[in-house]
Amino acid sequence: MTTNRIGVFGANGRMGLALLEAATIKEQTQLTGAYVRSSSSLLGINVNQINSAADKNISFSDDSTIDNVDVLIDFTLPAGMKNHLKIALAHKIPMVIGTTGLTSDDMAQLHDAAKYIPIVFARNYSVGVNVLLNLVQTAATKLGDDLDIEIFEAHHRYKVDAPSGTALAIGESIAHAKGWDHDEVAVYDRSQVETAKSQNEIGYSVLRGGDIVGEHTTYFATMGERLELTHKASSRMTFALGAIRAAGWLRNKPAGLYDMQDVLDLK
Known part of the structure; x- marks a missing residue:
């Protein structure tokens, strides 16, 4: 079974850190990108210093260095998510999005982006x-x-x-x-x-x-x-593991907007 290479936006946030751990412990998944703001004090620091199980070769970086990634995951704020969506489109990389508080205009952007890349958007990944x-x-x-x-x-x-x-x-x-x-x-x-x-x-x-x-x-x-x-x-790992599951399901799917009901075959 092919290993799914995961990149996480907002990697130093509460959900970001949970996603780093989930991507590290989930079978057939490899953390290959941990992205933070260009002003973050974590830039260049090895992820292994925060998550001891992480690959020692992975350091925190900004979103200008995206490479070697099969699926991107975003649980940031709406403004950040929209910027990250543009990056995913530019690189033609599938995206799992758990950002909440989106407006109707934000959702319209998601629908438009889904014409070109596969996206899983869910308000909850449990x-x-x-x-x-x-x-x-x-x-x-x-x-x-x-x-x-x-x-x-x-x-x-x-x-x-x-x-x-x-x-x-x-x-x-x-x-x-x-x-x-x-x-x-x-x-x-x-x-x-x-x-x-x-x-x-x-x-x-x-x-x-x-x-x-x-x-x-x-x-x-x-x-x-x-x-x-x-x-x-009781733990953010519930959502993080669900997002990693969605990322594994999303890889190689055709362009379109999906949700966790699709991932879990509940429709």
Whole structure:
């Protein structure tokens, strides 16, 4: 089986470091690029000094030195991701993207880039979360219409976008199953609402605190009973290993925009 050579953007970030470790320990995968900003103090330092299992020949470098890479992975911020996408296009290298907080214009750029290179974009690379996306669709269609649907998510204090990309993916899956336009039924703030809640809406609640890696609960409540579907992540390695799995699946795929449902054959 061919070894998949991986390059990681934002290699010194929280997810970047997890991706470096995942690319090092995953079978049939080789870390060949660890990219940081040109102003980073890590430039030229061997990755082995931070991740003892990493290849001693790999040093942190900036994105002008991309070489010997089969798939690029990006879990940075939207502005950085768009720059990295241009680099992937210029080198014709497939890309796995886990950046959240993207605008409709950002997504349009992804769709355009996917005409030329294969891209996996997912808001969450956990296998469990992607199974959850299927489960909430089943619940939404089988439990009837007299139903209150709410989504709660909790993350660490440093997470900027809210609701999380995963929470939105859950809501979008439910809206799709119900035949709703998500943007029309999503409710993010009820502080100024003076009417009772409608059953034709999806409410979002957010918590930010401490070092919470990620927790998502979907509530399906009706008179007399409540179904709660919850996923809790205790380590970023869950997402990192999922991204490495996606990178292995993506190699040699035709140009197109894919997601983890494709990778896991859940569609």
